[in-house]
Amino acid sequence: MEKIASTDHPVLEILRKRWSPRAFSNTEIEKADILSLFEAARWAPSCFNDQPWQFIIATQDDEDNFHIMLDCLVEKNQVWAKNAYLLVIAVAKITFRTRESGNRHSLHDMGLAIQNLMLQATSLGLYTHAMAGFSVEKARENYEIPDDFQPITAIAVGYPGDPECLSPDLRKMEFDERERYPLRDFLYEQKWGKSFLS
Ligand SMILES: Cc1cc2nc3c(=O)[nH]c(=O)nc-3n(C[C@H](O)[C@H](O)[C@H](O)COP(=O)(O)O)c2cc1C
16 A cells, blocks of 8 residues: 655655555565665664664564564564564664774664665665564563664564455554655754845
């Protein structure tokens, strides 16, 4: 199902196309395409080129591992994410690899890598849905994630499914219009709060 963003100004078509559905089909994603997603993430820019992104993945082909990852999600996300073929937990290295200090840009750079992954997915006819709703503690425990790495986001990835399979409340959200604040609310000049578009 498509939900093309109706933008106020022209943007790349792929940005208009990406959205976060909850109706996924469990159709297999070719391994080559899975690798392309993470290759796209790999080429994100990062502070000092430190590349703080790490990913743990589970596919429906490996039922046991899939359930271990699914179990990290909150129930509200499990109910729909269980249908996606691929689940991902994105983990940031919060200290620099090459210097002795914390990397306060690691979450920023993780976000850039994830957006690369998401847009690559869109170009492959796949959909993605990021989730804050997962247990960081469970992820840490299940995957023995060291202290200087922080689980940031879980992501469901898959081909589109039938919205009729969703519960009525989720189905409604699936058809809700996509909304964003207008540019005048966040694009300033001269001083904080003075809109560039006034
Ligand atoms: C970091 C992050 C965490 C999110 N967490 C959840 C979540 O736990 N559950 C959920 O259903 N959607 C989650 N979302 C999806 C957002 O609600 C969605 O991206 C937003 O409403 C904009 O919709 P769009 O992606 O379709 O444009 C999350 C998105 C991001 C980027």
